[in-house]
Amino acid sequence: MSEACPHSFDEQLLSGHLDHELTQAEEQQVRIHLEDCEVCREQFGQLELMRKASMSTPFATPDDEQWNEQPRTQTSRLFRGTGWILVLAWFTVSLGVAGWTFATEPGHPLIKLLVVSGLAGMGLLFVSVLLDRLRSAKTDRYRRVQK
Amino acid sequence: MAVRQVPPPTDEAEVVSLAQAGDREACEALAVRFRRPAYLLALQLLGNPDDALDVAQDSLMRFFITLGRFDGQRPVLPWLLTIVRNRARDIQRRQKVRRTESLDAVVESPRLTDYRRNPERETYGRELQRKIWQGLSRLDRARREILVLRDFQDLSYAEIAEILDIPVGTVMSRLHRARRGLRSVLEEELGGFHV
Numbered sequence: 001m002s003e004a005c006p007h008s009f010d011e012q013l014l015s016g017h018l019d020h021e022l023t024q025a026e027e028q029q030v031r032i033h034l035e036d037c038e039v040c041r042e043q044f045g046q047l048e049l050m051r052k053a054s055m056s057t058p059f060a061t062p063d064d065e066q067w068n069e070q071p072r073t074q075t076s077r078l079f080r081g082t083g084w085i086l087v088l089a090w091f092t093v094s095l096g097v098a099g100w101t102f103a104t105e106p107g108h109p110l111i112k113l114l115v116v117s118g119l120a121g122m123g124l125l126f127v128s129v130l131l132d133r134l135r136s137a138k139t140d141r142y143r144r145v146q147k
Numbered sequence: 148m149a150v151r152q153v154p155p156p157t158d159e160a161e162v163v164s165l166a167q168a169g170d171r172e173a174c175e176a177l178a179v180r181f182r183r184p185a186y187l188l189a190l191q192l193l194g195n196p197d198d199a200l201d202v203a204q205d206s207l208m209r210f211f212i213t214l215g216r217f218d219g220q221r222p223v224l225p226w227l228l229t230i231v232r233n234r235a236r237d238i239q240r241r242q243k244v245r246r247t248e249s250l251d252a253v254v255e256s257p258r259l260t261d262y263r264r265n266p267e268r269e270t271y272g273r274e275l276q277r278k279i280w281q282g283l284s285r286l287d288r289a290r291r292e293i294l295v296l297r298d299f300q301d302l303s304y305a306e307i308a309e310i311l312d313i314p315v316g317t318v319m320s321r322l323h324r325a326r327r328g329l330r331s332v333l334e335e336e337l338g339g340f341h342v
Contacts, residue, residue: 012323
């Protein structure tokens with residue numbers, strides 16, 4: 001944890017000095033203080049380094065084609081969200097009904113076991129592929145490159 | 148087809164004036180000139196490229212809708228960034244924006260020439276940029292906003308005061324608190340850094 005200035009210097013002036021937003025008298029006050037105070041000198045060095053690193057971060061920006069896409073409106077977001085909820089509800093209910101029917105209908109236990117293990121295997125394979133795709137999609141910086 | 152005889156305007160106030168009069172080319176010129184800073188502010192505030200593009204597009208649209216009320220003698224950027232900041236706040240209130248923790252997902256590819264100059268320094272600089280990006284997501288919204296406006300957007304205290312609607316005198320104290328907050332996060336949670 002960084003120490004506080006032992007001389008009770010008004011530390012916010014360090015930010016003003018860094019940003020060249022002080023009056024001439026305040027600039028002079030900070031310069032004189034920095035010559036004597038190692039704690040503030042270190043803090044100023046850290047603030048300066050943080051600012052330089054922030055300013056030089058090379059953010060990527062969208063290309064012209066992306067700018068020309070229509071923004072998603074509130075209405076389209078609402079419709080999309082509602083659509084997903086309905087689809088998920090339909091899928092869950094259908095799956096439940098199918099599972100219940102399969103479990104209660106008479107049938108040979110070995111056949112039931114084969115069906116259940118086959119479906120479970122396929123389900124696990126699907127989930128594993130889905131997880132890998134989701135993970136790579138988050139970090140793939142070339143996902144918008146046209147093929 | 149009619150050929151435009153008037154030379155393309157270069158002065159911002161002149162372009163604004165033409166846009167207010169309904170000149171499509173002037174509107175296009177304004178959009179192209181200011182969409183990048185609008186996107187970058189939205190990205191830095193929200194941390195998510197998709198949401199940032201939505202906010203930037205929406206903000207530009209609102210900017211043009213309200214252009215008739217805009218005083219053309221004032222600079223465009225603070226006005227537009229105020230709209231972006233307000234739109235970003237709205238979207239954060241309404242939905243949980245998922246901030247991208249990885250800086251690699253939002254930066255340009257590194258240039259090889261940078262590494263040739265001073266590889267160790269470049270690598271350290273990039274590592275610090277990553278930590279700062281992660282650190283930003285751990286700050287509260289008010290601190291993140293003022294840090295982004297000054298240290299990423301390089302706006303003056305007067306411009307920051309206008310965007311955040313606070314007195315200029317408050318900017319320095321609030322900014323310093325935010326910087327100290329980020330420094331603490333870097334030191335305590337992200338392995339520290341050295342000068």
